[in-house]
Amino acid sequence: MYRWITTRNTNIVQLTETLGQAYAIIDKDNNTLLYDTAPRFLLPQLQQSLKKLSQTHTLNICAIVLSHLHHDHCANANHLANKYNCPVFCHPESVQILQHQDDFSSQQKNKYRNNIQGVNDGEILNLPHNAHCKIIHTPGHSYDSLCLIIDDEICTTGDALMGLHTHERKTDPAENFEQSVQSWKKLLSNTDPSRCLLFLPGHGYPIQRKQLEQNDYLLEKIQAV
Numbered sequence: 001m002y003r004w005i006t007t008r009n010t011n012i013v014q015l016t017e018t019l020g021q022a023y024a025i026i027d028k029d030n031n032t033l034l035y036d037t038a039p040r041f042l043l044p045q046l047q048q049s050l051k052k053l054s055q056t057h058t059l060n061i062c063a064i065v066l067s068h069l070h071h072d073h074c075a076n077a078n079h080l081a082n083k084y085n086c087p088v089f090c091h092p093e094s095v096q097i098l099q100h101q102d103d104f105s106s107q108q109k110n111k112y113r114n115n116i117q118g119v120n121d122g123e124i125l126n127l128p129h130n131a132h133c134k135i136i137h138t139p140g141h142s143y144d145s146l147c148l149i150i151d152d153e154i155c156t157t158g159d160a161l162m163g164l165h166t167h168e169r170k171t172d173p174a175e176n177f178e179q180s181v182q183s184w185k186k187l188l189s190n191t192d193p194s195r196c197l198l199f200l201p202g203h204g205y206p207i208q209r210k211q212l213e214q215n216d217y218l219l220e221k222i223q224a225v
């Protein structure tokens, strides 16, 4: 499992593979937030990763944040929210959609439905208590895209940066490309250049801040908006 550690001693661990990367954000007291929940077929891998992590951390999974409602990011939210009895945070406009989804297989579905909370741009989550987790609304790929800046150092991005790589441009499934570009600009300006140096996407490799700042395609698009 790939792992990054902030200077506040928050561990960020990649739980699943590139078809849908979910992350565990573990504060110094092992309070843990899950960012995304991977596609359904990766649930066993996600559970195996959590089991492995529990050998070294006494995990207290206290919250789930969904980057957006595409299946490869949110499919296991129901199962995990019930299992850990924790709230699910998502964009306010997605709360009702989640509440009315048909695939609630758990017998405790009402508990899960009551535990879905909308979070807004700039909001600081109070979970996990010892990590600083800031929500950034980054529409474009999807209207409800939420990134999470952890301890002002590392940003989990879901699919917000999708479309930046050459191989993605022809098939970029952005709902609104202009909004995507605005969000790329926002992410670069919302993060302190001296500190937030790394972006962890929902698919593929981590992206260094300097890679974004030197990405000619990104710079060209940002200058045009």
Ligand SMILES: [Zn+2]
Binding pocket: 068, 070, 141, 142, 159
């Ligand atoms: Zn997506």
